[in-house]
Amino acid sequence: MxxxxxxxxxxxxxxxxxxxxxxxxxxxxxxxxxxxxxxxxxxxVLADRNGALVAERLAATPAGQPLVHRIGSALVESARTLTVGDDGFLLARLQLMISTPALRARHLDNHHLLQQAIVDGLGDEAADPDAAFRAGAAAAACLAVMHTALVRWAADDGRADLPALIATALAATFGAAHPRPD
CATH class of the missing domain: 1.10.10.60 (Homeodomain-like)
Incomplete structure (x- = not known):
């Protein structure tokens, strides 16, 4: 509140x-x-529980899929959850983060925390340093793609379907490694 x-x-x-x-x-x-x-x-503006939501969605993905696909799917599903019934709060927060210099740098801190939540959400799959490194790289790539979709969504004043926009950006970046949106 x-x-x-x-x-x-x-x-x-x-x-x-x-x-x-x-x-x-x-x-x-x-x-x-x-x-x-x-x-x-x-x-x-910046406080949220998105890391836990993404980690939960990631844990529900099949381990046999490529990591960028699993992370991307978790990001899309989390966006779907966050936008259902949203009254414009998510869009307003995002627009503030993008347009306010004092918030932009801290917004990048949030991406770092989300990247770590993704790696942590992989549990034993990212237990050794090499696996954690690969997971961190995949998470960073997916988050950069998602950021591009979020900026587009904010610039379009939230008119597009955010989960579909993220899925489109992931498919454009990773091709066959990520399914196209419905």
Whole structure:
């Protein structure tokens, strides 16, 4: 609830034009409560649980498939889950991340954390250093492709189907290693 108020205010007033006190007042909580859940102002936009969702989707993929296919499928399915019933919150967060210089660098930190969550989600498959290296490389490649799709989606103001856009970008990059969208 606090994060939704923050994103709404950042969109309406601008990121720099909104204070944590403004967010606290809009959410009906104290500034200390905001800081307890979101240690920095950037976290009000960037905090998410996408890593756990992607790792869960990845664990559900068959181990015999190519790694980029499995990771890509997990990213597409996670996007599908995140966009079902979304009221524009995901798009607003993404547009803020792209357009706000203070958030862009931290957004890259989120990609690093997501890459690590993907490697961790492979469990024993990425237990040794060489396997972890290959998994990290595959995850980084898939995340770069997804980032390109996310930027396109944000530029198009969310009109396209995000999971299909990610799947299209993955297929364009990895060809036969990833299925084309429905």
């Amino acid at each position: 606090i994060q939704k108020h923050a994103v709404r205010l950042f969109v309406a007033r601008g990121y720099d034009g909104t204070t944590v006190n403004d967010v606290a007042a809009a959410a009906g909580v104290s500034p200390m409560t905001v800081y307890r859940h979101f240690p920095t102002k950037e976290d009000l």
